[in-house]
Amino acid sequence: MIELKHLVKKYGKFTAVDNLSITVKKGEIFGFLGPNGAGKTTTIKIMTGLLKPTSGEALIGGFDIQKDPVSVKKIIGFIPDRPYIYEKLTGKEFLGFISGVFRLDKKSADKKAAELLELFEIDKWGDELIESYSHGMKQKLVMASNILHDPAIYIIDEPMVGLDPKSAKIVREMFLDLKKAGKTLFISTHSLEIVESLCNTIGIIQNGRMIAKGSMEELRASSKSGSSNLEDIFLSLTGAPDLTGVLNYISGEK
Amino acid sequence: MTADLLALLRITSRTVKNSFLKAGRRGAGRGAVLAVIGALFLFGAYRGLGRVLAAFMNIPGVGSVLIEKLLAMVFLTFLFLLLFSNIIIAIATYYLSDDMSLQLSLPVNRRALFLSRYAKVTVNSSWMVFFMGLPIFAAYAAVLKSGLPGFLASFAALGLFLLIASSLGVTLTVFMMKVFPAKRIRDFFVFLSVAVVCALLVFIRLLQPEKLTNPNEQMLFKEFIASLQAPSAPYLPSFWASQAVFGFLSGAYYNALKYLGFLTAAAGATFALMLSVSGNIFLRGWWNSAENQLMRYRKKFFDRIDYRKYLGRLGPAVREMVIKDVLVFVRDSTQWPQLMIIVAINIIYVANISMIDLSKLPAGYSIIIKDVLFLVIMGFAGFVIASIAARFVFSSISIEGRSFWVVRMAPMTPGEFLKEKFWINFWPLLALSEVLVFLSAIFVKIDLFTCIISAVMGVFFSVCLTAMGIGLGAIFPKFDAANTAEIATSYGGILYMIFAIGYIGISEFLLAYPMHMYYTRGISFFAGTESLLWACLAVFVFLLVQAAAFALPMMRGKRALERLEL
Numbered sequence: 001m002i003e004l005k006h007l008v009k010k011y012g013k014f015t016a017v018d019n020l021s022i023t024v025k026k027g028e029i030f031g032f033l034g035p036n037g038a039g040k041t042t043t044i045k046i047m048t049g050l051l052k053p054t055s056g057e058a059l060i061g062g063f064d065i066q067k068d069p070v071s072v073k074k075i076i077g078f079i080p081d082r083p084y085i086y087e088k089l090t091g092k093e094f095l096g097f098i099s100g101v102f103r104l105d106k107k108s109a110d111k112k113a114a115e116l117l118e119l120f121e122i123d124k125w126g127d128e129l130i131e132s133y134s135h136g137m138k139q140k141l142v143m144a145s146n147i148l149h150d151p152a153i154y155i156i157d158e159p160m161v162g163l164d165p166k167s168a169k170i171v172r173e174m175f176l177d178l179k180k181a182g183k184t185l186f187i188s189t190h191s192l193e194i195v196e197s198l199c200n201t202i203g204i205i206q207n208g209r210m211i212a213k214g215s216m217e218e219l220r221a222s223s224k225s226g227s228s229n230l231e232d233i234f235l236s237l238t239g240a241p242d243l244t245g246v247l248n249y250i251s252g253e254k
Numbered sequence: 255m256t257a258d259l260l261a262l263l264r265i266t267s268r269t270v271k272n273s274f275l276k277a278g279r280r281g282a283g284r285g286a287v288l289a290v291i292g293a294l295f296l297f298g299a300y301r302g303l304g305r306v307l308a309a310f311m312n313i314p315g316v317g318s319v320l321i322e323k324l325l326a327m328v329f330l331t332f333l334f335l336l337l338f339s340n341i342i343i344a345i346a347t348y349y350l351s352d353d354m355s356l357q358l359s360l361p362v363n364r365r366a367l368f369l370s371r372y373a374k375v376t377v378n379s380s381w382m383v384f385f386m387g388l389p390i391f392a393a394y395a396a397v398l399k400s401g402l403p404g405f406l407a408s409f410a411a412l413g414l415f416l417l418i419a420s421s422l423g424v425t426l427t428v429f430m431m432k433v434f435p436a437k438r439i440r441d442f443f444v445f446l447s448v449a450v451v452c453a454l455l456v457f458i459r460l461l462q463p464e465k466l467t468n469p470n471e472q473m474l475f476k477e478f479i480a481s482l483q484a485p486s487a488p489y490l491p492s493f494w495a496s497q498a499v500f501g502f503l504s505g506a507y508y509n510a511l512k513y514l515g516f517l518t519a520a521a522g523a524t525f526a527l528m529l530s531v532s533g534n535i536f537l538r539g540w541w542n543s544a545e546n547q548l549m550r551y552r553k554k555f556f557d558r559i560d561y562r563k564y565l566g567r568l569g570p571a572v573r574e575m576v577i578k579d580v581l582v583f584v585r586d587s588t589q590w591p592q593l594m595i596i597v598a599i600n601i602i603y604v605a606n607i608s609m610i611d612l613s614k615l616p617a618g619y620s621i622i623i624k625d626v627l628f629l630v631i632m633g634f635a636g637f638v639i640a641s642i643a644a645r646f647v648f649s650s651i652s653i654e655g656r657s658f659w660v661v662r663m664a665p666m667t668p669g670e671f672l673k674e675k676f677w678i679n680f681w682p683l684l685a686l687s688e689v690l691v692f693l694s695a696i697f698v699k700i701d702l703f704t705c706i707i708s709a710v711m712g713v714f715f716s717v718c719l720t721a722m723g724i725g726l727g728a729i730f731p732k733f734d735a736a737n738t739a740e741i742a743t744s745y746g747g748i749l750y751m752i753f754a755i756g757y758i759g760i761s762e763f764l765l766a767y768p769m770h771m772y773y774t775r776g777i778s779f780f781a782g783t784e785s786l787l788w789a790c791l792a793v794f795v796f797l798l799v800q801a802a803a804f805a806l807p808m809m810r811g812k813r814a815l816e817r818l819e820l
Contacts (some may be wrong), residue, residue: 050662050820073665086578086655088585090551093578100574100665127552129585 001026001184002047002154007056009042009208010105016042018208020056024186024201026152027178031199032188035238040188044157047186061153074102079148081158083138087131091122091141094130095148102149109148116144120170135162143171153184158192160191172198196230206238252254258363291752292385300389307397314521321397328390329492329499332383333419339379340423346740347371347378348536349431349543368532376420381643382743387412391499400503407510411498414517418491421524428531454686482510484614487755488803552789556584567736571666575674579650604693628704629770630763635690635708636715636758640751647679647723648739648750652732659820668815672724674809687712702774707765714761718803719754725807726750729814757803764796 002024009017017039024030034040045051049059049069057064063071085094092113111195117123120140122133130138139162146154159175160168175185175198189195194201200218204212212219212233221234310324311317323728348354357367387409395405448471487493494513501510561577568576654661661671693711695705730746741747768789 012523045820048663052817052819070665070667073663076663078659078663081657082656085660086582086657088577088582095583097578099572100577101571101666103570106570127551127553132551 001028002186003059004028004043004047005057007043007045007046007057007058008054009039009051010038010054011037014162016052017206019045020208020210022203022207022213026184027177027179027182029185029187029198031195031202032108032205033190033195033202033234034053034188034205038205040205041157041206042208043079044155044188047155048076049073072247075151076153076155077144077149077151079139079142079154079156079159080160083135083140083142085130085147088129090129091133093140094125095145096165098145099149102227104149112144112148116147120167128171136164136167138161140167143174147174151183151200154186156187156189157183158177158186158189160194192234202218202230204234204237212237245249255363255366257367258366259447261484262357262359262362262366265371266370266374273478280396288745288748291748295749296385296389299386300392303389303393304396307393311397318504322393322496323812325390325394325489325500326493326496329415330487330490331498332386332415333490333492335417336379336383336425337420337426340375340420341427341574343379344375344424344427345431347375348427349540352750354540357544364537365529365532368536370418372528376416376569379420379423380416383416384412384483385411388608388777391503394500394503401507404502404505407502408499410644411502411510411514411517413497414514414521415491415495417521418517418524421521421528424526425528425531427540428528428536431543432535434529434542486692491517494520534643555582571664572674574669575661576678579674579678582653603684604697627698627707629696629702629766631698631700632708632711633758633762634696635687635712635753636719636762639687639715639719640754640758643679643683643719643723643754644742644747644751645738648727648747649719649735649738650679650724651727652735652736652744655735669730669812672728672812672815675724675727676720676808679724680716684713684716704769707769711761711765714800715758718757718800721804722753722757722807723750725809725811726753728811728818729807733816749799757799761796764799767792 002022004020004022007013007017007020015219019073020039020043022030032040032043042051045188046053047060047065048067049072052066057066059065060072061075063070065077086097087095095113096110099106099113114123114126117126120143122137122140122144125133125137133141143159159171172194175187175194176201178185179198187194187199196216199216201213201215203210204219212222213223216230219230220228269291269357277284307321307324310320313320351371391408392406394400395408400516496515496526498510498513498517501507501513514814562573563582565573688709691705691708694708700708726749730744730749732741732744732746733746735741769790
């Protein structure tokens with residue numbers, strides 16, 4: 001369903017994504033982990049056509065995002081890390097806009113939109129301008145807009161940022177439902193708990209390179225730390241921070 | 255306070271420095287292009303104004319008075335422009351800026367915070383006028399044979415004048431944001447818009463341009479001179495600035511220093527007035543605007559329109575894009591002053607056109623005058639359309655702002671997106687240009703054939719200026735702009751105006767000969783002569799230019815959007 005082949009993205013001399021290859025099968029949830037600045041968002045932006053790769057290709061649902069972007073966009077839903085959406089539209093109008101550009105049947109789309117607003121508990125804000133929404137509410141609206149057009153593939157960047165615990169739980173359940181419905185999910189997140197509990201395959205990226213890939217069991221088996229905990233595996237692969245200096249600084253010791 | 259102020263100003267200077275560094279070679283290239291264009295423009299303005307001033311000076315008896323009056327008009331125009339741009343920029347800088355919350359939460363002196371923003375507003379709203387001082391003062395200095403000291407001293411007067419305008423603009427903004435309750439912040443924009451129209455009417459009356467060019471035949475020469483010498487607005491800082499500058503450049507130093515003293519006192523007083531609103535009054539206004547974001551939305555007239563009913567023929571994707579664009583536009587109250595600019599530009603246009611009366615033209619000159627008039631009217635109309643298109647059409651891509659990713663993720667091609675943007679901008683622009691042509695036809699009483707040609711040219715202008723605005727808007731998007739005025743004055747916006755003026759000039763040049771043929775021979779010139787061949791060739795090239803002005807920017811714009819990285 002998703003096939004990234006030797007992706008490279010360079011900004012001048014800096015290489016943000018370095019020969020990255022990933023395959024995600026239909027119905028899988030792929031967890032994309034990595035420290036800040038590792039190249040996760042850049043990879044996702046290439047997959048969605050927001051950035052062009054320096055070399056390599058990204059095939060989504062069999063279509064090359066560079067050569068046939070419209071076919072790819074028809075089958076994907078994208079949830080970015082920062083939900084910038086039209087501030088001067090109301091939540092309902094934004095969903096109406098999405099249903100129009102995805103050419104959905106208006107009557108059934110309106111019904112589904114109302115259900116989604118209720119599911120994400122923003123129905124009371126449906127007629128308010130988005131400029132008055134909190135970050136979490138905007139995030140939920142973007143999620144609702146994606147589910148509305150029912151894509152086969154979801155590409156999600158940091159889904160839990162700004163969500164309250166209840167909403168985070170709803171989102172987790174939603175991911176499971178999507179998996180059951182045979183959807184393919186590519187999730188970039190810092191929430192190790194989400195990755196551990198939901199993902200079939202996990203990829204860990206650092207400095208633009210894939211440093212580990214496999215199922216949770218495969219990662220455990222290959223881990224030098226010998227730990228069964230994803231946090232320990234992640235830290236052993238990406239380097240655990242030395243917190244002594246920070247602690248000493250806070251406590252006033254040198 | 256000084257340390258805080260310096261620290262805050264350092265943030266701004268570093269931000270500017272970093273953006274230059276980030277822009278790299280491409281940015282340097284753009285900067286060089288703009289610098290060359292700017293220098294050429296300033297030089298052209300210097301030469302053009304120099305000629306006008308020299309011609310005025312050759313009129314015995316009134317020359318000096320005329321150019322003094324002209325300088326007063328220039329400063330009065332500057333005063334209105336500055337007040338307007340200071341208010342718009344102050345709203346964005348003090349009330350809509352993202353980093354204001356952070357800075358307010360820091361333990362920095364409030365007054366320092368206020369003043370650091372004041373510096374930003376002053377620089378952003380005044381730099382253009384400051385640079386315009388160069389050719390104007392240089393032209394006056396050349397005509398009045400003033401030396402370098404007089405020229406440099408003029409900038410002291412201009413500097414004080416700029417400070418007065420920015421202090422007044424900021425004070426008015428802060429005061430109004432405090433006076434209008436949070437949920438009625440839109441009313442402020444309505445108020446501002448009405449104020450602009452009123453100011454414009456006052457402005458036209460204060461200018462009294464007819465005094466310069468159209469002395470009443472009954473008026474005695476002495477009375478005419480006296481009417482010119484009477485100051486139009488002696489209590490406005492624009493008059494003091496013009497007097498100080500003219501004094502420095504003409505060697506009337508006593509007068510110059512007297513008005514420089516007025517300007518200094520006024521600058522001090524307005525600055526003190528501004529400081530008095532920089533404390534709690536400003537803070538309450540800021541809270542008002544912050545609370546406004548959280549207010550419940552009340553449905554307005556535009557929300558009750560069933561757009562889908564009227565746009566049923568369009569495909570669903572394009573229809574929803576149109577509805578989205580319309581709703582975003584009408585709900586964005588920062589667009590309202592922009593709309594008022596349209597009204598303002600049109601009032602000026604109509605006011606000027608209405609002064610022309612072909613029936614009073616001297617006999618024997620009618621063909622030349624008709625030739626010139628056709629070109630002037632169409633040039634003026636074209637310029638009005640281009641100015642409006644720079645604010646609305648060119649900015650229509652950039653105005654998508656940080657939400658542009660939504661469009662990019664929609665299953666539509668850049669071509670479809672540009673097509674939607676083209677049509678939604680084309681129809682209002684066409685309506686406007688045809689109204690302008692219609693008004694010109696009524697006021698100037700032009701003949702039917704010229705009227706038809708003007709209407710057809712209006713269609714071409716609308717098509718091509720829209721395509722150029724959309725295309726260049728896609729090539730030079732500015733998604734991070736704080737307001738639409740910033741988009742229109744960006745690198746791309748300036749290039750758009752240059753291309754638009756070039757296009758209008760070329761189109762007029764190509765139609766000038768066929769129109770001249772018509773005026774000299776009437777419709778019979780179609781009877782077939784060698785000159786008919788030239789006329790046809792001119793029309794053919796005209797059509798080629800129109801095709802190129804439409805197709806090239808649209809194609810380049812589409813390619814630019816395909817390549818665009820977010």
